[in-house]
Amino acid sequence: xxxxxxxxxxxxxxxxxxxxxxxxxxxxxxxxxxxxxxxx
Numbered sequence: 001x002x003x004x005x006x007x008x009x010x011x012x013x014x015x016x017x018x019x020x021x022x023x024x025x026x027x028x029x030x031x032x033x034x035x036x037x038x039x040x
Contacts (some may be wrong), residue, residue, distance in 0.1 A: 012037055 010027045012020035020033050027033060 004024060007024060010020065010022060010024055011018055012027075012033065014037055019037060020027065020030070022030070
């Protein structure tokens, strides 16, 4: 994804609030956030 190549920081919103706000490296390392919020 192009957005992951040019971004330095990630904000993930769910249920009308920010559920994650960290660097992309931390997002890639966070299995709970990836599986619970991003992966289908």
